[in-house]
Amino acid sequence: MRFAEAFRVALDALRANRLRSILTMLGVIIGVAAVVILVAIGSGAKAEVEKQVEGLGSNLILVVPGSLEIGGAPSASRLELTDVELLGRAVGDASAVATTVQSGELVRVGDKEVFTTINGTNETVVNVFDRPIARGRYISAADVDTRRRVAVLGSSSARKLFGDVDPIGRQVTIAGVRFRIIGTFVDVGSTFGVDRNAEIHVPVTSAQRLFGVERIDALAVKAPTIDSIPAIQKRILDALAEKYPGDKFSAVTQTQILGTIGQILGLLTLVLAAIAAISLLVGGVGVSNIMLVSVRERTREIGLRKALGARQRDILVQFLIEAVLLTSIGGLIGIALGVGASLAASALSPLPAEISWWSPLLAFGVSAAVGIFFGVAPARRAGRLDPVVALRTE
Amino acid sequence: MSEPAVEAIDVTRSYELEGGVVVNALRGVSLRIDTGEYAAIIGPSGSGKSTLMHLLGCLDRPTTGALRIAGTDVSSLDDTQLAQLRNETIGFVFQSFQLLPRISATANVAMPLVYRGTSRAERIERARTALESVGLGHRLDHRPTQLSGGEQQRVAIARALVSQPTLLLADEPTGNLDTQSGVDVMHLLEQLNTDHGVAVILVTHDHEVAARARRRIRIRDGLIESDDGAHSVADQSVAP
Numbered sequence: 285m286r287f288a289e290a291f292r293v294a295l296d297a298l299r300a301n302r303l304r305s306i307l308t309m310l311g312v313i314i315g316v317a318a319v320v321i322l323v324a325i326g327s328g329a330k331a332e333v334e335k336q337v338e339g340l341g342s343n344l345i346l347v348v349p350g351s352l353e354i355g356g357a358p359s360a361s362r363l364e365l366t367d368v369e370l371l372g373r374a375v376g377d378a379s380a381v382a383t384t385v386q387s388g389e390l391v392r393v394g395d396k397e398v399f400t401t402i403n404g405t406n407e408t409v410v411n412v413f414d415r416p417i418a419r420g421r422y423i424s425a426a427d428v429d430t431r432r433r434v435a436v437l438g439s440s441s442a443r444k445l446f447g448d449v450d451p452i453g454r455q456v457t458i459a460g461v462r463f464r465i466i467g468t469f470v471d472v473g474s475t476f477g478v479d480r481n482a483e484i485h486v487p488v489t490s491a492q493r494l495f496g497v498e499r500i501d502a503l504a505v506k507a508p509t510i511d512s513i514p515a516i517q518k519r520i521l522d523a524l525a526e527k528y529p530g531d532k533f534s535a536v537t538q539t540q541i542l543g544t545i546g547q548i549l550g551l552l553t554l555v556l557a558a559i560a561a562i563s564l565l566v567g568g569v570g571v572s573n574i575m576l577v578s579v580r581e582r583t584r585e586i587g588l589r590k591a592l593g594a595r596q597r598d599i600l601v602q603f604l605i606e607a608v609l610l611t612s613i614g615g616l617i618g619i620a621l622g623v624g625a626s627l628a629a630s631a632l633s634p635l636p637a638e639i640s641w642w643s644p645l646l647a648f649g650v651s652a653a654v655g656i657f658f659g660v661a662p663a664r665r666a667g668r669l670d671p672v673v674a675l676r677t678e
Numbered sequence: 679m680s681e682p683a684v685e686a687i688d689v690t691r692s693y694e695l696e697g698g699v700v701v702n703a704l705r706g707v708s709l710r711i712d713t714g715e716y717a718a719i720i721g722p723s724g725s726g727k728s729t730l731m732h733l734l735g736c737l738d739r740p741t742t743g744a745l746r747i748a749g750t751d752v753s754s755l756d757d758t759q760l761a762q763l764r765n766e767t768i769g770f771v772f773q774s775f776q777l778l779p780r781i782s783a784t785a786n787v788a789m790p791l792v793y794r795g796t797s798r799a800e801r802i803e804r805a806r807t808a809l810e811s812v813g814l815g816h817r818l819d820h821r822p823t824q825l826s827g828g829e830q831q832r833v834a835i836a837r838a839l840v841s842q843p844t845l846l847l848a849d850e851p852t853g854n855l856d857t858q859s860g861v862d863v864m865h866l867l868e869q870l871n872t873d874h875g876v877a878v879i880l881v882t883h884d885h886e887v888a889a890r891a892r893r894r895i896r897i898r899d900g901l902i903e904s905d906d907g908a909h910s911v912a913d914q915s916v917a918p
Binding site for chain 1: 732735737738757758761762764765766770772776778780781789790792793794795798837841
């Protein structure tokens with residue numbers, strides 16, 4: 285029997301039991317759609333994080349107390365402001381070292397208030413990070429030295445507190461202390477719904493007094509070239525080890541951070557896809573079940589076809605095609621649904637979703653394979669039916 | 679017309695039921711039916727006539743004995759070759775028509791050709807011709823459910839014809855039909871026999887139907903009880 289004819293017969297049989305075919309497909313549809321959506325969200329999350337980390341600026345070395353491990357307990361910082369100069373000397377360029385001390389505080393203008401991250405920084409931040417200013421200016425060395433109460437607003441904080449009014453030169457109350465606004469940042473977008481535009485930067489010295497702390501949380505060093513990074517990392521760690529004997533510090537690059545995050549998100553994506561694949565498997569069992577029912581129902585048809593000259597193989601191929609059609613049509617619908625849902629998710633919700641070219645292909649391949657795998661047993665049973673017995677079946 | 683269409687030599691067929699009970703459905707049947715013959719196999723239910731018909735139709739293999747269909751020894755064939763032999767030399771007409779309800783008369787008739795690898799265009803053409811020859815040229819696209827019993831059986835006959843078999847096996851072809859339709863179907867089978875030289879073997883317990891055949895083979899308890907047209911061939915052993 286020709287393949288095209290077997291295909292036609294199989295399609296015909298599926299059409300004859302339309303509702304049953306659709307219900308059987310549903311298992312595969314849900315499985316495939318789930319794989320596509322979860323992989324899209326996983327790889328979207330990865331891409332988003334990578335974009336954010338890369339967006340910090342290039343050739344960046346982040347210096348934090350303790351060791352940078354996911355799942356490790358955060359270490360109490362013993363870094364202090366003089367370490368900015370220490371690292372400046374170690375690196376040979378004081379303007380390449382930025383610092384931060386952060387705390388969440390209540391910020392008020394008139395009757396409007398927001399709770400947001402106050403980031404105490406120094407004037408080098410604009411050199412080290414990629415954080416362009418929209419209006420006004422950034423914090424200066426003089427601001428840091430004289431503990432001036434000035435602030436640079438992120439775009440969303442500026443909008444929330446001032447609306448359409450130009451905030452430059454106006455007053456804002458941070459944790460009860462008045463600050464003058466000297467600039468606003470360009471919009472940088474959000475990560476997982478966390479708005480980086482809400483940040484408010486103030487001079488690190490003012491922040492320390494405001495928070496009542498002596499420490500700084502972290503330092504960032506910009507290396508002049510990619511090749512100089514390992515040497516600079518070593519110099520930083522040596523300088524810190526000398527000053528704080530017995531304490532552990534980490535100096536990591538974006539690439540190292542990306543590697544760690546990538547590993548974690550990759551694993552997460554894999555786990556999500558595996559969970560979704562289980563539902564695909566369950567869908568396959570459903571297909572197998574329905575194919576067995578179909579073989580039983582059509583026993584007489586099989587007997588007749590055999591009497592008219594169908595070989596065992598003809599019958600087997602016919603039922604196998606039927607099973608593969610069920611799963612691959614289901615697979616295509618599932619892919620369409622999954623891609624649609626992924627696009628909708630990235631457009632309408634803060635979840636980033638990115639369709640990778642391989643996930644729909646893989647999902648389709650797997651669903652067709654599920655059809656073959658779960659179709660073989662019923663199809664073999666059909667092929668082996670004794671025509672005499674089959675024809676007698678009522 | 680002396681070529682044997684079917685030759686059975688001391689053929690037996692036994693089944694082992696669950697529990698090891700052996701049923702001897704045929705206990706040694708020798709029979710020769712030539713091309714162009716018109717024979718009826720008659721006998722009460724349980725006599726073994728259905729088993730014989732299944733053997734003659736290559737749907738089954740004998741337990742012992744030799745069975746030659748169109749000159750080929752069936753015992754030497756595997757399932758695939760047996761299917762091919764059925765497809766090329768045997769046409770079936772069943773009591774319950776055995777048409778597929780979802781497809782048109784033409785598609786039903788064309789079905790044997792599908793398993794022969796005939797092109798779609800030729801299948802349709804030959805199915806049409808076959809349907810016209812049984813007087814159903816105006817029912818080509820009807821589905822079996824839209825046809826009367828007599829018409830359905832004529833579609834089934836067209837399907838048996840389309841592969842140009844040398845042997846046509848009809849199992850109670852009039853069993854589900856009213857008298858007039860039954861007479862029409864019998865006329866059609868007789869016409870096929872005389873016009874195309876197809877050997878027709880009827881299995882029936884209707885004596886009127888059997889009476890129309892030129893030869894009657896009576897089966898009882900798995901043996902041939904009487905045969906009013908037996909060939910006196912040398913290799914034909916006589917039933918005990």
